[in-house]
Amino acid sequence: MALAKKERKKIDPNGWLLTYGDMITLVLCFFVLLIGEPAQDSARMQLLSAAMGGLGPFTGGQTLDEGPLALMGSTVNALPSSQRKNQMGAAKAQAQHLQSQDQNNLIQQVVEDPERGLVITLAGDVLFAPDSVELDIERNRRMLQELAILLNSPELAGMTYRVEGHTDSVSPEFISREFASRFRSNWDVSTARAINVLQYLVDYGAPESRMQVTGFAGTRPIVFGDDPESRAYNRRVEIVVLTRGHL
Template sequence: MAKEKKEPEKPSTAWQGTYGDMITLMLCFFVMLYDPSESDAVQMAALSASLSNNNPGGGISVSPGSLADLGNVVSALPSIEKGNKLGPAMKKAISSFAPEVKSNKITITSDERGIIISLASDSFFEEGSADINIEDSRETLLRLSKFFEAPEVAGRRWRIEGHTDNRPVTNGGVFPSNWELSAARAANVLHYLSDFGVNEQQFSIAGYADTRPKFSNDTAEGRAYNRRVDVIILDDGHF
């Protein structure tokens, strides 16, 4: 009689348990090594708000820093230091202006200059005018003036920058060019904030006309985003 062929035994899966235990232990090891103080708190605050269920809208974005392409820790130390200093200020800004961010009146970003609170010009000014629509903007400007008093930003320097799109001003109007219009809008924002109690000595102003657009001026939406007044919490190296 021919001997019956034995079926090959199924391979053991006992190793999977050991492998899983090893991966878990490695994960725990690296979690223990992680130091939250070394992360860029400015970027982390914006990412956290964007990913949370309470995300106030699309107004919060993260701009890549000048050191984003460097992988070693030594080169990244300036960015880490900035994150540690401005992280609480970013969190405070996100929580303070959630209603305005949701309605697209304000956007909050960060770059190498610091934290940028952008006021949409169309929500604060009439077209071609530097006069603030105070009835529509009073509550936002009051909230902004209170924000300057917060412990998270105490003693910091600020700059208010005016920006326009690339369309020329109306002939025969009050302003001969977008340079004067952008500077006047920045100055008027500071004047109103001063009326609400902020210390003008901590501020500087600038007008950039259409020289620093955020988006292309080829579309109406892009031009609307470019018409803005930026209130910047300055990093220590940008006074």
């Protein structure tokens, strides 16, 4: 009995103040760090917010140091854009190889557009007669098959494509009466030509579910001029491997 009383006397009734003081000190340190960090350092702020999860009852030990794990997080976030850049590079190399093998000069150029993506330009006068939207398949079958294989290649898995039709500034009514009776404007002509190219690409194996089609008439010339050579250069169909911003 005397021993029990002696042990009770050893208990400090103010012992809780030590734990309370530790907690107040941690909270004070947090706000000092919070106010002292520049507002523009968003990565540091995110780390500070994440560390708050370790200040609950009986937990802790989380660090505010942006060490290798934080750097790894930045690397992981950059992986999708890095993978897409590699895919664009692979597509460009393969398209340029096809262009070098193109005896009919169907592929006018292969360029990377920072806004749209990789643009493969096909010569409209090689694909179509001036007064027609029907594709000259006998002349262009092999190259369209090769382009379809490219669009369906494992290197471009998951990519989205758009087939764009473009005409010159000459209205169908100035080409022929029959042509004007079928197509009211170059909007109809450019869209019909783009659809026909898309259909052949799909027939040859291009992934239809990842394809888009549109017509721009003569609103997006790449050569400004009303001479025959400029108009011929503007009559084209473009296959665009789209960037994420244009999906």
